[in-house]
Amino acid sequence: MNKMWWKEAVVYQIYWRSFYDTNGDGYGDLQGVIEKLDYIKELGIDVIWLNPFYESPDRDNGYDISNYYEMMEKAGDMETFETLVKEIHARGLKVIMDLVVNHTSDQHPWFLESKSSKDNPKRDWYIWEDSKEGGAPSNWRSYFTPSTWKYDEGTSQYYFHSFAVEQPDLNWKNADLREEIYSMMRFWLDKGIDGFRMDVINLLAKQEGFPDAKNPTNIDYLANNPGIHEYLQEMNREVLQHYDAMTVGEIPFVTPEDGLLYVGEDRNELNTLFHFQVADEMPTWDMLRYKEIQRLWYEGLKNKGWNSQFLNNHDHTRQVTRYGNDGEYRVESAKLLATMIHTLPGTAYIFQGEEIGMTGVRLPSIEDYDDIAMKNKYKEEIAKGRDPQEVFESLLLLSRDNSRTPMQWNSQEQGGFTKGSPWIKVNPNYKEINVEQALSDKDSVFYYYKKLISLRRTHEVMVYGDYQDLSEKDENLYIYKRSYNGVKWLVLLNHSDIEQVASLPDDFQSDRKQLIIGNYSNKRSISSEVSITLQPYEARIYEVKESS
Structure with missing residues (x-):
């Protein structure tokens, strides 16, 4: 397994329209990103991922592009972008941007x-x-x-169109089209970006003849079709191999066996990928399924390819609401989920606001939501005669707007996000959950994330260590070991709201174990030689070094 900077990195995703508004139009902008770079640097981030800011009618929040070479007016202008890249690099950080080449806007x-x-x-x-x-x-x-x-x-x-009617799919069979895409990629790489997050990149190839599906509601026929790997190998050959660029492919409907075809180090395609087995198969937390997914991907990619770790992004509900406890144990469960994501095999991703424990939102009515997928589904179900309130309730948990509400900077009006009227409502809990509050509290979610990120930079076991699940059949505890060059870490996670007793493996039943980090400031956990009693949503990491 080759050591690479992007394997060791922690990536911070900026959904810029909801990050920080500097001109009062209600939309975040790239100047807002510039003004908050010191905050991101303070957290310890290595790479910033920017969602699309190309010129667009904005029917799907920038994923409907009408000009790949121009900037969306809401985001800023090219001079601002160039300044942003310069300022990111001046702080020792890198930046990747969205590459959206499965489709364009119908106004392109x-x-x-x-x-x-x-x-x-x-x-x-x-x-x-x-x-x-x-x-x-x-x-x-x-x-x-x-x-x-x-x-x-x-x-x-x-x-x-794989998505909205305003997003017609490109025909990747056309060689002239492909060359135009490659020229556009070179344009942005030559401007100094450090790579791409590739939107639904495994949808580029289509099934020959578009045969009817036996079950059309299972839309996996849109992805992983013959020809996709030839396209990506050509992209790598024509563009990517000529730059020290990080590539992460958004790849739905993929198993570890298929995933390896995209990210295998001998394949010359992509560096790493987002798979969606967790997001698509776990609407709520399912410990046994999560462990199984982690095991299969670890075994499938071990020493051959690289994974990514995330639980939320701009398309998926905030993790503390969907997979944690955003009530009594919001802080503890936010820290627990962070511990898990940053210690499992793969590159760790943070979605803006995750580092302060921002939660999902429940807005009053469908009219308060902007998500085109949610609104289209609402209309479709209402047309079938279903009760509107019932449909609304059924769509709330997985609405993409759960994660798109503005960043909560302080307790002032609109959470300090804008002096204008925000494009989507700010979560009402901004007065209690915000950056200013987090920075003033040494035990906040922010400082816990900062410590985790710092540990990753100084402990290779966190990145390159072998992984072993010691708790496969436990529905509440997740206990696993990471081992590398004589260093062993034991991660203990109690993903429940009651105390749990965790048995310690033999090699951690001694005074040689050292607590690396824990998410409870008090030390009430009861420890014996063979077990530890963990409090609700408690997370602990211990280290043992082999005696010389």
């Missing part, structure tokens, strides 16, 4: 040309098909709508 000049006529030179830069039996070419469902197909009256054909 490429698509406007493509739909203008069947014989336009850019017609097959997108995917067009004739109707089938008087209807759509197939029964496929998109992420956001009941069909992947939208009829265009101007040319009497359907175009393909």
Whole structure:
């Protein structure tokens, strides 16, 4: 296993529109990121990941791009971006940005040309098909709508969209299109960015002929199709191998066996990936399933490829609400989840606000939400005759807006995020949960994260250590060992709201073990030679070094 900077890094995701607004328009901006860089540096972050800021009609919060070379007015201008990159690098940090090349906006000049006529030179830069039996070419469902197909009256054909109708998919079979994408990637890399987070990158290749699916609601037919690895190897050959760039692919519907094809060190494709077995298969916490997923991915990638560790991002509900306890044990469970993410094999990711224990939100009505996926699903279900309130309640937990509410900087109006009217409501708990409060409390979630990140920088066992689960069948305790070059760490996690007794393995039943970090400031845990009684949501890490 090769040692690489991106394996050792901790990545901080900035959803800039909800980070910090400097001009009072209600949207965060890149100048706001610049002004908060010292805060990020203080936390100890290595890499910043920026969500899309390209020119866009903004139907899907920037993931519908109308110009890959221009900036969204809400975000700022190119000069601000260049200053941001300079300031990030001046602090010894790196920056990666979203690469969105499965689809564009329907307002992109490429698509406007493509739909203008069947014989336009850019017609097959997108995917067009004739109707089938008087209807759509197939029964496929998109992420956001009941069909992947939208009829265009101007040319009497359907175009393909994996997401919203305003997001037509690009046709990666077209070599000219691919070269245009590679040129765009070089443009941004030459501006000094340090890599890409690649949006739904395993959707680029489509099934030949678009055959009807037996179960169209299971949309895994959108991903991992023949040709995808050839595209990514070409991308690597033409662009990525010429830069010291970090690449992380967003890769849904993938198993460890398939994942290795994307990130195997002998494959010349991507460095690492986000898989979604946790997010997609665990709407709420399921300890046994989580352990199984971790074991399978560790075994599948060991010494061959690299994983990522995360529990929330801009698409998934904040982790302390979804997988922790955001009530009585918010602080303890936030620290426990952090301990887990930062000590499991793979690169650790932090989503803005996670480091202060920000929670999910419940806004009063569907009108208060912005998430296009949630709103489209709401309309679809209401059209079936379902009770509106019932539908609303069913969509709340997994709404993407749970994680998109503005960053809570202080207890002032709008949480210090903006002096204007925010594009989406601030979580009402901002007066109790905010950065200013966290920085004033030495036992806050922030300082716990800071210590974890510092430990990662100084203890290679945290990054490169072998992993062994010692608690496979326990539904409350997660106990595992990391071992590297004679150093052994034992991670003890009580993921429950009652005390639990954790048995210690033989090599930690001695006075040689040293407590590295724990999430309770008081030391009430009862310890014997063979066990430790852990308090609700308590996390502890012990170290033992082999005697010389």
